Amino acid sequence: MSKNFGSPGQIQPLSVGNVVSAAVQLYRSHLKTYLKLALIAHLWIIVPIYGWAKYAAISGLISRLAFGELIYHPESVQAASSHVNLRLWSFLRVGFQVGISLLLIYFGLAMVGGVLATLLGVALGRTLGTSGVIVATTLAIIITVVIVLLGLTWFYSRWVVAEIPLAVEENINGGESVARSWELTKASVLRIQGIVLVAFIVTLPLVFVLNYIPSLFLLKLEQGSIIYGIVYFISWIGSLVGGVFVMPFWQALKAVLYLDLRTRREGLGLQLREPPSQDFR
Numbered sequence: 001m002s003k004n005f006g007s008p009g010q011i012q013p014l015s016v017g018n019v020v021s022a023a024v025q026l027y028r029s030h031l032k033t034y035l036k037l038a039l040i041a042h043l044w045i046i047v048p049i050y051g052w053a054k055y056a057a058i059s060g061l062i063s064r065l066a067f068g069e070l071i072y073h074p075e076s077v078q079a080a081s082s083h084v085n086l087r088l089w090s091f092l093r094v095g096f097q098v099g100i101s102l103l104l105i106y107f108g109l110a111m112v113g114g115v116l117a118t119l120l121g122v123a124l125g126r127t128l129g130t131s132g133v134i135v136a137t138t139l140a141i142i143i144t145v146v147i148v149l150l151g152l153t154w155f156y157s158r159w160v161v162a163e164i165p166l167a168v169e170e171n172i173n174g175g176e177s178v179a180r181s182w183e184l185t186k187a188s189v190l191r192i193q194g195i196v197l198v199a200f201i202v203t204l205p206l207v208f209v210l211n212y213i214p215s216l217f218l219l220k221l222e223q224g225s226i227i228y229g230i231v232y233f234i235s236w237i238g239s240l241v242g243g244v245f246v247m248p249f250w251q252a253l254k255a256v257l258y259l260d261l262r263t264r265r266e267g268l269g270l271q272l273r274e275p276p277s278q279d280f281r
Contacts, residue, residue, distance in 0.1 A: 001107045006111050009239040014256070014260045015200060016191060016194045016195050017198070019112050019195050019253065019256050019257055019260055020195060020198050020202060020253065021197055022070075023066075023199070023249060023252040023253035023254045023255075023256050024202070026066050026069060026070075026252040026255070026256070027067075027248055027249045027252050030065070030066075032068070032126065033065070033276040034062055034065075034073075035075065035244060035245070035248060035249030035251070037058050037061060037062055037248070038058075038062070038244045038245075038247040038248050040057035040058060041054065041059060041246055041247065042055070042240055042243050044058070044248070045146045049092075052079070052092060052095070053088050053089055053091060053092035056091035056092050056094065056095045056163065057062060057084050057085065057087070057088050057091040058084075059091075059163065059165035059247065060084050060087075060091050060163045060166060060251075061077075061080055061081060061084045061167065061246050061249055062247070062251040062252065063163070063164050063168070063251045063252070063254050063255040063258075064080045064083065064084060064167040064168050064255075065077065065080050066252040066255035066256070067167070067168050067255040067258065067259060068080070068162070070255060070256065070259050071259070074146065078178070080177075080179075080217075082253070083167075084167060087166055087167075087174075088174075089174075089263070090166055090173055090174035090250045091163060091166060091167075091178070092174075093174035093175070094162050094166060094174045094177055094178055095163070096161045097162075097175070097178055098162050098178065101155070101159070102152065102155060102156065102159075105151060105152065105155050106148060106152060108151065109147050109148045110144060110147075110148055112147060113143055113144030113145075113146075113147035113148060114123070114140075114144060116139075116143055116147070117139065117140030117142070117143050119141055119145055120140065120143070127256070138242065141222075153196070154189055154193075154194050155175050156196070157185060157188075157189045157192040157196065158181065158182050158185050158186075158189065158258065159181050159182065159185075160185065160192055160196065160254065161184065161185070161254050161257055161258040162177060162178045162181040162252050163177060163254075164177075164181070164258040165180040165181065165258070166253060166254075168258075184258070184261040184262065184265055185261060186262060187233065187265075190265070192257065195257060196255070199249070199250065199253050202249075203246050203249060203250075206242060206245055206246060207242055207246060209238075209242075210238040210239065210241055210242035210245075211235075211238060211239050211242045212236055213238075214231065214235035214238045215235050215237075217231050217235075260274075
């Protein structure tokens with residue numbers, strides 16, 4: 001890579017744009033390796049439980065490889081896999097713990113938003129009559145969506161690197177890895193939300209073309225027809241390809257963000273090797 005992430009013994013905190021840019025450079029520099037791992041991970045998804053654990057572990061593996069490049073301590077896929085595979089079920093635990101937590105938070109926020117919207121609707125209905133009901137319904141939808149989105153993105157930002165400590169640190173289990181993410185992100189939620197938003201915008205064109213457009217055609221087709229089956233298969237393949245291309249970018253982004261968070265909170269706690277004199281391999 002052409003970008004220098006730091007000098008020996010010192011890594012400077014990165015801006016929102018620099019975090020995303022560093023992830024893009026890592027992704028481009030190791031495209032073949034990362035895409036191969038992402039494809040294997042997505043193929044494992046069809047196998048219940050064990051396959052899901054493999055998917056989660058390979059996601060962590062990509063982040064570990066990216067993190068090694070960032071600290072000038074690159075590993076081979078085989079060497080990194082030996083570390084990750086020993087924690088296979090811990091990666092599954094992290095995925096379930098964060099996923100279920102976000103799901104429960106979603107329902108909780110939706111209920112809170114619904115209650116607030118109902119109270120607002122009653123108040124406006126008494127004040128403005130029929131027109132107040134229309135206004136209240138519109139405001140209810142807006143309030144609920146805003147509460148859910150803000151709440152979910154806040155909690156997601158706290159757990160965004162939940163699997164990375166498990167992938168790169170020693171003597172840590174799944175629960176401790178999730179707690180480590182919560183601690184590291186404590187003072188950086190707004191910045192992380194900015195990073196996630198920019199990263200989402202970067203990947204949106206690819207996701208839109210491969211995931212959303214094929215799905216839109218399904219809405220106009222009759223279920224059970226041959227054409228519906230063909231379009232559904234194309235949509236499934238598009239989603240698979242989209243996932244394979246997008247996953248390594250997000251895992252590289254998490255590795256960069258994790259390093260940046262540790263730099264901000266722990267200063268020079270990371271031991272670096274001499275940086276290479278040329279681009280990353």
